[in-house]
């Protein structure tokens with residue numbers, strides 16, 4: 001009898017593990033809590049404003065907590081906002097599980113929310129620092145009933161040499177595209193990689209007894225081959241969110257606008273700067289496909305066009321730094337999807353003043369992405385070039401994830417999707433289009 005029971009339990013556990021290992025339809029929704037400080041229609045307050053996404057999301061990743069530089073503990077970015085002793089947003093968000101019982105809610109640390117990046121490296125250098133982080137993380141997660149922790153660790157970015165533009169290399173031959181990017185000099189890179197591996201192992205050991213999830217998010221333009229010892233860390237992670245966008249941005253290439261998140265390579269551009277190049281690299285490293293989550297940027301990346309920019313708008317195109325900030329997101333170089341769609345001609349509105357509108361160029365090839373632009377004009381607005389994810393392009397990326405047998409998709413972040421449904425009446429159209437192709 002006892003043996004039969006044991007065999008039954010063993011079989012049940014094996015079935016659960018097997019089902020888990022085949023999971024390919026995760027929909028990971030990042031929510032950046034800083035979006036609650038936007039003004040007017042751009043203000044996104046959880047839980048209310050994000051609820052319409054939660055029947056689509058399987059995982060909600062609440063961002064972002066940070067590291068206390070003095071003692072290396074995991075702490076909220078703003079205690080007054082997040083903790084029960086203040087406004088209690090953490091509790092309000094994890095309480096959503098009462099109404100969405102299958103939703104997993106994770107707390108994410110880092111994610112560019114923390115302007116001080118050195119401590120993300122020094123924490124890794126000592127066992128004591130890691131211990132302080134691990135035990136504070138477990139306490140915070142349990143106290144606020146999160147289902148797990150996501151490490152969107154702020155490793156240094158690869159920087160781009162300014163003088164090696166794609167524009168130049170397209171003109172001057174193939175050779176120059178090599179060495180386009182060179183690594184940020186981190187004298188202790190190996191130590192940091194080993195420290196990160198140890199941190200993940202220590203976190204896993206600490207979170208396992210409570211069945212809490214542990215994931216990591218690879219931020220754009222971090223050299224994965226330096227900091228992530230995939231063979232040793234992946235077995236301890238439930239999944240990895242690979243943010244496959246922002247390969248080119250106005251910060252990285254102020255003088256040249258180009259596709260920031262193309263699915264496939266165009267011309268002789270760097271294949272690593274494409275979704276497919278990135279994902280194939282991960283698969284070639286032997287990471288199981290179903291642990292890789294394709295991170296889609298629900299955002300527009302903008303540059304300012306000048307009178308020297310070519311009138312066709314075709315990238316790469318000469319530019320002059322980041323495009324003007326949008327009225328809601330108020331960040332140069334970035335527009336949310338509703339900000340982009342308000343600049344596109346709308347067939348349902350007749351009497352529009354059109355001088356500020358953009359010319360829209362869609363991508364029937366499904367390979368590169370959509371963009372829109374307007375040239376500078378002495379009588380009206382400044383020149384603008386924006387490459388953006390829309391429901392169509394997000395749909396191709398969802399289909400790509402499915403095709404490769406990946407573990408799902410992640411949307412970074414849902415506060416930049418059309419959460420009010422102002423573009424076409426549908427709420428969270430980018431999230432839903434990507435999900436529908438999965």
Ligand SMILES: *[C@@H]1O[C@H](CO)[C@@H](O)[C@H](O)[C@H]1NC(C)=O
Pocket residue numbers: 223224225270271272281
């Ligand atoms: C692409 O990225 C990988 C990992 O960082 C690197 O090893 C490889 O050399 C890169 N390829 C090119 C063409 O830059």
Ligand SMILES: *[C@@H]1O[C@H](CO)[C@@H](O)[C@H](O)[C@H]1NC(C)=O
Pocket residue numbers: 112219220246249250251301302331332333334
């Ligand atoms: C992506 O690029 C935009 C524009 O440069 C920037 O504002 C945003 O912070 C970037 N996001 C990530 C995750 O790198």
